[in-house]
Amino acid sequence: MTVFEELTRRGLIAQMTHPEKIEELLNNEKVTFYIGFDATADSLHVGHFLQLVVMRRLQLAGHRPIALLGTGTTLIGDPTGRTDMRKMLTPEAINYNAECFKRQMEKFIDFSDNRALMLRNGDWLCKLNYIELLRDVGVYFSVNQMLTMDSVKTRLERGLSFLEFNYMIMQSYDFLKLHRDYGCRMELGGNDQWANILGGIDLTRRVTGDEVYGMTFTLLTTKEGKKMGKTENGAVWLDPEKTSPYEFFQYWRNVADADVINCLKLLTFLPIEEIEAMESWEGSQLNQAKETLAYELTKMVHGQQEADKALAAARALFGAGSQSDDMPTTTLSAADLAGGRIAVADLLVKTGLAPSKGEAKRLIQQGGVSVDDEKVSDFTAEIGADAFEKGHVILKKGKKIYHKVLLG
The missing domain is CATH 1.10.240.10 (Tyrosyl-Transfer RNA Synthetase)
Structure with missing residues (x-):
């Protein structure tokens, strides 16, 4: 089975710009492709995981991935899928996040001997001259066309800053830069990035005359269409x-x-x-x-x-139903047990099994909480220090979530 057939059979492919040409490239040539990762947090999450899996599949098939860390685009903020503006991060925070991404990506992708590249778009985006960018890149973008993109349309009613409006131009410039300097011929991404990918393809074609390609893959969602992770x-x-x-x-x-x-x-x-x-x-x-x-x-x-x-x-x-050393664990101090006791609701919040006391109350009232296999039905229920005589207490939320509590 070819790599393209594998991607198709697994249901990974969502959209392609040139299906027949992309199939031919992936099956018969060695292609340099890229996926961008904006450094908005200090860790990758499950939403990124699918992208790493695709990169690894294509690398195993002989293609060369470029993992592009968005140290420049993160300064702007992708409005795609957002109802409000992203929190502005400092360059120092973004570079720290990028280092965290780098360490995690190296577990999945082989970057040795030029088999893959890891680049930072801040290395070129932060050096751009604004007037030159407007003349050399902005001239190829139609505002009318940009306004039809879902990533822009969904934000117009609430308000879209001029800063965010430039995001598509920045990401498109990335593809042009990678094509010129590294021979990159394909951009991949989640299906929510389709409009941004098309922008890069169009810009690269207009500036260089070369044909480049884009492919999106299925977002990780439940059967009902809700995002997983x-x-x-x-x-x-x-x-x-x-x-x-x-x-x-x-x-x-x-x-x-x-x-x-x-x-x-x-x-x-x-x-x-x-x-x-x-x-x-x-x-x-x-x-x-x-x-x-x-x-x-x-x-x-x-x-x-x-x-x-x-x-x-x-x-x-x-x-x-026994306890395990590998179960998530929280250790309480003596100060946590005011008067030698602690409310089960407070314990749920301290262990992270409930985000708030109100949510803890709801869980208890719905019969979803047990302490050492004893169901708790009273929101005001407490446990004392004597409950820890065996060394621990096991909290259970629902049927499958367990948490061990120790008393330090």
């Missing part, structure tokens, strides 16, 4: 300090039955034939598929040792 406590990060390997494992172990096969196709490197054979699975077999998904992704992101530990912890919890 979010929990009530925020994003699912690739940094183990922000989302522990166990929590990362549990996120994928708990995906809906309707989503597990699609996630296996999009995100794992299991043979597609093996995944397609799972499409008829039901009941306990689907739980086995979820465990496979969680294990494979945790192994890719955090290594086999952490994946093995998370799997063992999950099986212990689902099987016997």
Whole structure:
């Protein structure tokens, strides 16, 4: 099976500018392509993970990825999918975030011996002369056409700053720069980046006369179209300090039955034939598929040792309901137990199982909280220091989320 057939069969491809030509390039030539990553946080998250998987697939097929860190475009802020303006970051914060991205990407992409490149667009965007940019690049952009783009239209009612309006021009210039200096012929990205990708293709063609190409891949969504990678406590990060390997494992172990096969196709490197054979699975077999998904992704992101530990912890919890050393843990101080006691609602907030006391109250009233397998039904319920005599307390939220609490 060719790499293009693999991408198609797994459902990864959303849109292409030149389908037949792209298929020919990917199957028969060695292509330099790029994906951009704006450095808006100090860790990549699940939303980036699909892009890393695509880069790795194409690199294994002999193509050369460019991971473009948006140290310049992040100064502007992508308005795509936003209802308001992004928080302005300092150059120092952006460069720190880019360093964090770099360390994480090196786990997935082989950057040795020019097999892949990691570049920062701030190296050229921050040096541009504004008048030259207007004359050499701005002349090729139609404001009328830009106003028809979804990324602009959805913001016009609330207000779109002139700063953000320039984002498409900056990203388009990236493609022109990479094509001229590195022979880059394709830009890839999530399907929400289609308009920005088209801008870069059009600019490069107009300035150089060369034909370049764009391809977007499927966004990671549930069957209902809701974006994956979010929990009530925020994003699912690739940094183990922000989302522990166990929590990362549990996120994928708990995906809906309707989503597990699609996630296996999009995100794992299991043979597609093996995944397609799972499409008829039901009941306990689907739980086995979820465990496979969680294990494979945790192994890719955090290594086999952490994946093995998370799997063992999950099986212990689902099987016997026992505590595990690899369970997420919070240690309380004596000061946390005012008068030797602490409210269960406060404990839920301290452990991050509830974002607020109001949410903790709702969880308790709905019967979704247990302490050491005893259901808590009273919002004012407390536990005392004596509950820690065995060394720990196990909080349980819902059917599948466990947290160990220690008393320091």
